[in-house]
Amino acid sequence: MKLPFVTKEQVEEIAKTYPTPFYLYDEKAIRENARELYEAFSWNKGFKEFFAVKATPNPYLIQILKEEGCGVDCSSYTELLMAEAVGLGAGEIMFSSNETPAGEFTKAKELGAYINLDDITHIPFLQNECGVPETVCMRFNPGGIYELENGIMDNPGAAKYGCTPEQMFEAYRQLMALGVKHFGIHSFLVSNTTAEDYYPTLARTLFTLAVELKERTGAHISFINLSGGIGIPYRPEQEKVDIKKVGAAVRKVYEEVLVPAGMGDVSLFTELGRFMMGPYGALVTKAIHEKHIYKEYIGVDACAVNLMRPAMYGAYHHITVLGKEYAEKDHVYDVVGSLCENNDKFAIDRELPRIDMGDYLVIHDAGAHGFAMGYNYNGKLKSAELLLKEDGSVQMIRRAEKPKDYFATFDFGDLMKKYLS
Numbered sequence: 001m002k003l004p005f006v007t008k009e010q011v012e013e014i015a016k017t018y019p020t021p022f023y024l025y026d027e028k029a030i031r032e033n034a035r036e037l038y039e040a041f042s043w044n045k046g047f048k049e050f051f052a053v054k055a056t057p058n059p060y061l062i063q064i065l066k067e068e069g070c071g072v073d074c075s076s077y078t079e080l081l082m083a084e085a086v087g088l089g090a091g092e093i094m095f096s097s098n099e100t101p102a103g104e105f106t107k108a109k110e111l112g113a114y115i116n117l118d119d120i121t122h123i124p125f126l127q128n129e130c131g132v133p134e135t136v137c138m139r140f141n142p143g144g145i146y147e148l149e150n151g152i153m154d155n156p157g158a159a160k161y162g163c164t165p166e167q168m169f170e171a172y173r174q175l176m177a178l179g180v181k182h183f184g185i186h187s188f189l190v191s192n193t194t195a196e197d198y199y200p201t202l203a204r205t206l207f208t209l210a211v212e213l214k215e216r217t218g219a220h221i222s223f224i225n226l227s228g229g230i231g232i233p234y235r236p237e238q239e240k241v242d243i244k245k246v247g248a249a250v251r252k253v254y255e256e257v258l259v260p261a262g263m264g265d266v267s268l269f270t271e272l273g274r275f276m277m278g279p280y281g282a283l284v285t286k287a288i289h290e291k292h293i294y295k296e297y298i299g300v301d302a303c304a305v306n307l308m309r310p311a312m313y314g315a316y317h318h319i320t321v322l323g324k325e326y327a328e329k330d331h332v333y334d335v336v337g338s339l340c341e342n343n344d345k346f347a348i349d350r351e352l353p354r355i356d357m358g359d360y361l362v363i364h365d366a367g368a369h370g371f372a373m374g375y376n377y378n379g380k381l382k383s384a385e386l387l388l389k390e391d392g393s394v395q396m397i398r399r400a401e402k403p404k405d406y407f408a409t410f411d412f413g414d415l416m417k418k419y420l421s
């Protein structure tokens with residue numbers, strides 16, 4: 001059974017100050033999970049998690065992760081600015097961009113970020129723009145179909161990211177000729193997987209490549225980045241990935257492949273997003289309408305603008321009606337938002353307890369790729385983000401949008417002036 005990290009009483013209290021809908025994050029659980037990750041990889045001296053900013057781009061949350069020893073993975077200029085704002089610098093930022101616009105490598109280099117090149121043609125692009133730094137990472141794409149024990153996981157051969165094996169060797173040679181001294185290898189092959197053999201399998205692929213790269217080019221490989229992709233149990237019947245087991249399995253491969261090749265000093269990096277934040281953020285919304293036509297509908301005050309994963313890919317997000325956690329699920333509802341789009345549904349044919357107007361609903365596992373994907377369709381405004389702190393108090397970490405934010409880019413003339421203050 002999946003229970004939310006807040007009670008009805010807590011939400012009623014919070015809603016007095018911050019009206020629904022709002023995002024709520026659980027500081028204690030974020031910290032505990034980050035510590036478990038570090039514990040699982042503590043056998044690797046240089047281990048570091050670079051939180052994928054795109055999952056939850058909030059500097060206050062990044063600050064919490066920073067306190068737990070994490071850096072960040074950025075892929076754009078504004079994400080780099082956020083890293084800079086929380087005081088992250090050399091060795092604490094990974095810049096894993098692709099199709100990188102001009103100017104962004106310069107900013108990344110200025111901050112001392114590890115630059116992770118998506119393609120071999122980015123070498124002259126980087127060199128022309130700001131010169132290559134001393135350490136460069138290359139993103140790898142093995143091509144074909146990526147298979148784990150439980151079958152086909154993904155299709156890297158059809159993905160736009162990374163270099164082919166031959167290009168990896170050539171890229172290292174070119175970079176060495178330009179004076180690069182230390183190298184990284186990065187690859188991201190499967191998204192949102194709870195298969196515990198993903199990281200160990202990926203590790204074997206990358207470690208084997210690393211040994212070959214070192215032997216054939218003489219390059220010094222200082223880190224290998226297993227990137228993101230570890231999933232979370234969105235459904236009540238799924239289990240959390242046992243990260244301790246994953247860490248131990250990666251260690252076995254490390255000792256089997258890297259250590260005998262004299263590469264026992266290679267640091268391991270991760271770039272997890274969903275795993276770090278997903279379960280520890282929830283979207284809290286209120287039932288404001290009910291509708292009985294060909295189906296039973298509950299209209300809530302949040303919509304796909306606040307969380308688009310269900311509308312975008314039919315993603316499952318568990319829903320708890322607060323105060324009715326243990327009530328019988330004897331109703332079947334579509335839980336819907338207010339967009340003029342028929343895919344604006346948080347749940348379809350969901351078994352839930354009877355919902356009364358004014359009930360608070362917790363939409364689980366929205367902490368990553370949730371608020372971040374928000375948009376402003378139908379002129380809908382984005383919600384506040386709140387932090388449930390370890391001492392039980394609540395801190396606003398982003399205010400709700402106001403009409404003036406929606407109209408902010410019309411600040412050049414008189415037409416919208418009266419709405420801008």
Ligand SMILES: *Cc1c(COP(=O)(O)O)cnc(C)c1O
Pocket residue numbers: 052054055073096188191192227228229230271272273274275368
């Ligand atoms: C999205 C992304 C991540 C994080 O992915 P999760 O599925 O949230 O773990 C990490 N690295 C890169 C380069 C990404 O694009």
